[in-house]
Amino acid sequence: MNKGELVDKIAEGADITKASAGRSLDSLISAITSELADGGDVALVGFGTFKISARAARKGRNPQTGAEIQIAASNAPGFKAGKALKEACN
Known part of the structure; x- marks a missing residue:
C-alpha cells in the first residue's frame, strides 16, 4: 500500500474527502517527525x-x-x- 491508497482508505473509513484525509495524514506525519526531531x-x-x-x-x-x-x-x-x-x- 502506498500513500495514495492509504489516503483512500482513510477517506472511506472516516467518511471525509480524499483532500481532507491527505491533509490529516500529512499532519500526522509532520507531528510525529517533529516530536522525534525534538528527542521525544x-x-x-x-x-x-x-x-x-x-x-x-x-x-x-x-x-x-x-x-x-x-x-x-x-x-x-x-x-x-x-x-x-x-x-x-x-
Whole structure:
C-alpha cells in the first residue's frame, strides 16, 4: 500500500474527502517527525511506539576500495509494534 491508497482508505473509513484525509495524514506525519526531531517519543496505545535510538560512531569499510572509513554517530528513528498490532498480524 502506498500513500495514495492509504489516503483512500482513510477517506472511506472516516467518511471525509480524499483532500481532507491527505491533509490529516500529512499532519500526522509532520507531528510525529517533529516530536522525534525534538528527542521525544510518540506512543499510540494499541498500535506502537515511535522513538529515536542513538547509533555510536564506528569504523567501516568502503566496499569499492576496501579502505577503512569512520562512520559518524547518528540518531535513527525506530518503531516498536504494540500488542494489539502484533496480535492482528498473527
